[in-house]
Amino acid sequence: MDHRARLDDERRSLLRAIAVRDADVAGIVAAREGSNVDDEHDPEGSTIAFERTQADHAAANARRRLAAVEAALGRLDDGTYGVCEVCGEPIAEGRLEALPATTRCVRCASGRKS
Ligand SMILES: [Zn+2]
Incomplete structure (x- = not known):
């Protein structure tokens, strides 16, 4: 996509x-x-x-x-684009498909400290 x-x-x-x-x-x-x-x-x-x-x-x-x-x-x-603003890891493709404007990976978005 x-x-x-x-x-x-x-x-x-x-x-x-x-x-x-x-x-x-x-x-x-x-x-x-x-x-x-x-x-x-x-x-x-x-x-x-x-x-x-x-x-x-x-x-x-x-x-x-x-x-x-x-x-x-x-x-x-x-x-x-597609790099988490918090941890610098790539954001999963599936998450970008669902939320193309997201700036955080699932882990950081959920607020857990890794
Ligand atoms: Zn992250």
Whole structure:
């Protein structure tokens, strides 16, 4: 499996997801401005605030994953991809297949001191 191709795919889908989330947040903000609700007293106002929090959270999540994928692409460029950042051992191929942006081998990721 070509890790770069997988990471590129993931990067593209995350960028799409982020664009969708941004549109969601913009839509929620627009709906709120249009409805002229009072957040403190209108039950619908707090629903909109909740939706917005959820959308912001999802967008932040996607951005974090995107940063991890871009860092992995950088490691492919400088030849350090697939090497555990903690112990310096190669990360198992199966783990890279499952988690192409991972920076740690199974042992280090699980937090055990070898
Ligand atoms: Zn390790």
